[in-house]
Amino acid sequence: MKYRTLQRHFRESLKSLSRNGWMSVASISAVTVTLLLVGIFALVMMNLNHFADNIENDVEIRVLIDIINEPEKMKAAEDKLIKQVKSLPEVAEVKYSSKEEELKILIENYGEDFSLYEQSNPLRNVLYVKAKDPQQTAELAKKIDKLDNTYDVIYGEEKVKNLFSFLNTGRNIGLVLILGLLFTAIFLIYNTIRITITARRDEIEIMKLVGATSSFVRTPFLFEGLWLGLFGSIIPIFVVSIVYHYVYNHLTPRIKGEMLQLLDVTPLVFQVNFILLALGIFIGVWGSFMSVRKFLRVY
Amino acid sequence: MKYRTLQRHFRESLKSLSRNGWMSVASISAVTVTLLLVGIFALVMMNLNHFADNIENDVEIRVLIDIINEPEKMKAAEDKLIKQVKSLPEVAEVKYSSKEEELKILIENYGEDFSLYEQSNPLRNVLYVKAKDPQQTAELAKKIDKLDNTYDVIYGEEKVKNLFSFLNTGRNIGLVLILGLLFTAIFLIYNTIRITITARRDEIEIMKLVGATSSFVRTPFLFEGLWLGLFGSIIPIFVVSIVYHYVYNHLTPRIKGEMLQLLDVTPLVFQVNFILLALGIFIGVWGSFMSVRKFLRVY
Amino acid sequence: MIHMKEVYKKYPNGVVAVNGISVDINQGEFVYVVGPSGAGKSTFIKLMYREEVPTSGEVIINGINTAQLKRKEVPLFRRHLGVVFQDFKLLPKLTVYENVAFAMEVIEEQPKKIRKRVLEVLELVGLKHKLRMFPNELSGGEQQRVSIARSIVNMPKVVIADEPTGNLDPETSWEIMRIFEQINALGTTVVMATHNREIVNKIRKRVIAIEGGMIVRDVDGGDYGYEI
Amino acid sequence: MIHMKEVYKKYPNGVVAVNGISVDINQGEFVYVVGPSGAGKSTFIKLMYREEVPTSGEVIINGINTAQLKRKEVPLFRRHLGVVFQDFKLLPKLTVYENVAFAMEVIEEQPKKIRKRVLEVLELVGLKHKLRMFPNELSGGEQQRVSIARSIVNMPKVVIADEPTGNLDPETSWEIMRIFEQINALGTTVVMATHNREIVNKIRKRVIAIEGGMIVRDVDGGDYGYEI
Numbered sequence A, B: 001m002k003y004r005t006l007q008r009h010f011r012e013s014l015k016s017l018s019r020n021g022w023m024s025v026a027s028i029s030a031v032t033v034t035l036l037l038v039g040i041f042a043l044v045m046m047n048l049n050h051f052a053d054n055i056e057n058d059v060e061i062r063v064l065i066d067i068i069n070e071p072e073k074m075k076a077a078e079d080k081l082i083k084q085v086k087s088l089p090e091v092a093e094v095k096y097s098s099k100e101e102e103l104k105i106l107i108e109n110y111g112e113d114f115s116l117y118e119q120s121n122p123l124r125n126v127l128y129v130k131a132k133d134p135q136q137t138a139e140l141a142k143k144i145d146k147l148d149n150t151y152d153v154i155y156g157e158e159k160v161k162n163l164f165s166f167l168n169t170g171r172n173i174g175l176v177l178i179l180g181l182l183f184t185a186i187f188l189i190y191n192t193i194r195i196t197i198t199a200r201r202d203e204i205e206i207m208k209l210v211g212a213t214s215s216f217v218r219t220p221f222l223f224e225g226l227w228l229g230l231f232g233s234i235i236p237i238f239v240v241s242i243v244y245h246y247v248y249n250h251l252t253p254r255i256k257g258e259m260l261q262l263l264d265v266t267p268l269v270f271q272v273n274f275i276l277l278a279l280g281i282f283i284g285v286w287g288s289f290m291s292v293r294k295f296l297r298v299y
Numbered sequence C, D: 001m002i003h004m005k006e007v008y009k010k011y012p013n014g015v016v017a018v019n020g021i022s023v024d025i026n027q028g029e030f031v032y033v034v035g036p037s038g039a040g041k042s043t044f045i046k047l048m049y050r051e052e053v054p055t056s057g058e059v060i061i062n063g064i065n066t067a068q069l070k071r072k073e074v075p076l077f078r079r080h081l082g083v084v085f086q087d088f089k090l091l092p093k094l095t096v097y098e099n100v101a102f103a104m105e106v107i108e109e110q111p112k113k114i115r116k117r118v119l120e121v122l123e124l125v126g127l128k129h130k131l132r133m134f135p136n137e138l139s140g141g142e143q144q145r146v147s148i149a150r151s152i153v154n155m156p157k158v159v160i161a162d163e164p165t166g167n168l169d170p171e172t173s174w175e176i177m178r179i180f181e182q183i184n185a186l187g188t189t190v191v192m193a194t195h196n197r198e199i200v201n202k203i204r205k206r207v208i209a210i211e212g213g214m215i216v217r218d219v220d221g222g223d224y225g226y227e228i
């Protein structure tokens, strides 16, 4: 194809876009609405997934440490245990909590009654251990149990298992939903483009009757598809950026220190916007291609 | 309009549906896909909302009961307290837990060390109270605190406040999303119908030139819209029913006894299906009406 | 019957297609409208069935001022006219039979009567054997005949035809003219834009010649004019 | 040049539009195709520019068997033909100028040449002053002239015209005929389906008469026939 022909196709595509008036508007707004849906849904799903991660990460193993009556030996034993635990490959984080701190928590939960134990604290020093992959918690707990100087290892076995099963199911549903939505979005945009192009099948027929090759007929339509995708993704990109910015700024201070945290604005919004733009352009061009092809094939 | 004319319109609408071939298919599948989206989204959102309710309902007030050394008096005091609490209008549920039961829970959480307290249990008998509306928990706690024979009232003030704020925000986002999706669905279906009808604007023009009144031109299109909505909602209704049935049967045994429960199949699926059918038909007819109107106005 | 007074029609793009036309056509007349391509014949005719409204001046058909018709009244007004369009304007998704029947369904005629009458007029234009075919399966001339059949199916008081013989061979053209003469003999007014010199010169009727949107000649029993 | 041998064309609906036609047309000939409405003239012509492929028999144009053309080769084949369609087939979203220019853009002509040549042919058909208008703003005759302009803009070796004067007044018709005679004098083959007795009888050329899909007459310098 000659360069000037390409230029011509480029010009034609813009002309055609404006001469097809509200049919173009309809296609663009179908892209807009669908991408908006995809964008917002992606934000929600990615944050829910993040929440699920947070909840999982909150699962801790409580390691009760053996009591040794000589403080020095005790200290040495504890240090050794901490070192051993830290060296386990599955371990992400180890936190030490003295029995005094433990008592404080107990009092908070069970009332002032326990204050009288401040003198003779029956509790033990504790290690809080988190696994790198929370799903390994059970395994890790077993390993730690085998180390010296551990009195007991507690992590709410049954509860954790149920939680993980639940979160995994949730994540799978989410994945299915997002794939379904993507598929739907592609279908809806393609459908719209196809109908508008079908309304112009006579044009395609005439062009071919006048001696236009398939590629000559097709190229302006591909450019048009490009515009549809491009123009259609502008509003979703703006909305996604602004809304998430707003929600983030609005919610973050309120849930400060909570377990559930929103994903940061900066990489997320760029990622989602990139997906929207790529999706818009891809479906626009691809949809045009597939739709025109049908009518080019005739005779 | 004469009855036989209505019959004619009815016949015409079916003929037109089949003669417009894949344009009809395109519209129907736009309805199908969009309603499918709405249906699944509705199922998910209603269940999430149900989860949120469950989580809220799990918020309990722990009422520690004063110790009175004479067992009879103690029993009387406790009975009186329970009666008083139960008579409070905000109270949904009261559960009594003896100090022995409390100790068992403590041992579960803090290890066998506490077994030695089985002889001289330092804990108190406890009432677990749930509010009818979990959001009233704070208020209710205050009221109970004022009653006689309560030693302490504990409910994790800070945590509950944050949880509620979070769940409320979540619910609002969900509501916005579902409204947004409904709006989107309406728009997309309307858009598709409008494009297909625009492709037939010449037909409308010719009919009017031959002396057809607006209502004569319009009625077959309205019937056609009805078919679009009707045929378009068949698949979503089946899919929603079958998928939810499957998910429910698959998940329920796994999360038995858990806090988070799925909504029962029977009323939910019927409700959602009714909404889908109504929505499909409404948008089909309304979309046709609006689209045809535009071209009836011309001249 | 048809009364136009100082009618102007300027299209949105600035073209003045009808540039001051005054004319009276009486019940039962047969009028040819002739003139070069682009003279304004079709516009003149579109003013009659109110596809276009005059920019100024008045068009009164059957005592009705088309410019004052409410939108709802336009279809009822058109039912008293039969129109043959230059570009046929057939409904592409309806068969030949259905296209003609449509004009009768519109006035909520009895199905039985519709069937009888449609077959009758299709016989008349020689297309009874093609009643199940769709417009895009017809030749140009056949489409034109469907358009003609539709225009006369309701026995209108006025038939307005824009080049009804443009796509027809001379023989078929004469047959169509015979049909028009017949319905004219029954009292129907016929207004017909045409380029067909042969017909105009043979079947002598009133001839209105339009050039540049103006009537340049209006002779009873005149000839086509425009000799080469 | 154009060679048909025992060509049959049966449409999907069962109509046999061309029922065994064999014919040879040489380079530089001028041929009228005449016959009643629905005889198969348009189908005969569609077979030449391969809008239709014969059900049986062979159609060889410029040495190319149209039935054996690959889909990709069809456009290139068509570029050597100029076609005037009975229903004009103008692109509704393009202006008069753009419609004519399109046929030249298709062969990737230089923009400068396109501009010059398009204005030239629009001048020739008398539509230079309407080049910015869209097809639906034109009268029937004007649309037909645009279609004619487009068919000759690339100076094809063969011009195939289906009723090029159907919507034209006699005067304009003669002008168009003069254009066809000119390009024919330069060696272009012209095949033209027509109902215009006057023209056929005045400008004597080879006449092929078709009836019921068969050639019933083929005379050099013949007349229109079909007298009433």
Ligand SMILES: Nc1ncnc2c1ncn2[C@@H]1O[C@H](COP(=O)(O)OP(=O)(O)OP(=O)(O)O)[C@@H](O)[C@H]1O
Binding pocket: C136, C137, C138, C139, C140, C141, C142, C167, C168, C169, D011, D012, D013, D015, D016, D017, D035, D036, D037, D038, D039, D040, D041, D042, D043, D044, D086
């Ligand atoms: N696409 C089609 N599908 C089915 N039948 C067709 C099709 N095109 C034409 N026909 C039929 O084939 C026959 C010949 O049609 P054709 O258009 O060739 O006639 P024609 O000689 O050009 O007539 P006219 O002078 O009226 O244009 C007609 O009976 C018509 O009904």
Ligand SMILES: Nc1ncnc2c1ncn2[C@@H]1O[C@H](COP(=O)(O)OP(=O)(O)OP(=O)(O)O)[C@@H](O)[C@H]1O
Binding pocket: C011, C012, C013, C015, C016, C017, C035, C036, C037, C038, C039, C040, C041, C042, C043, C044, C086, D136, D137, D138, D139, D140, D141, D142, D167, D168, D169
């Ligand atoms: N819808 C329109 N918009 C703008 N201009 C128009 C429109 N219709 C017709 N015209 C212009 O008005 C003039 C008269 O057109 P009209 O169709 O009345 O001519 P006509 O006498 O019927 O010609 P023909 O014999 O070729 O059919 C023409 O110059 C045409 O370009």
Ligand SMILES: [Mg+2]
Binding pocket: C041, C042, C043, C086, C162, D139, D140, D141
């Ligand atoms: Mg005209």
Ligand SMILES: [Mg+2]
Binding pocket: C139, C140, C141, D041, D042, D043, D086, D162
């Ligand atoms: Mg023909």
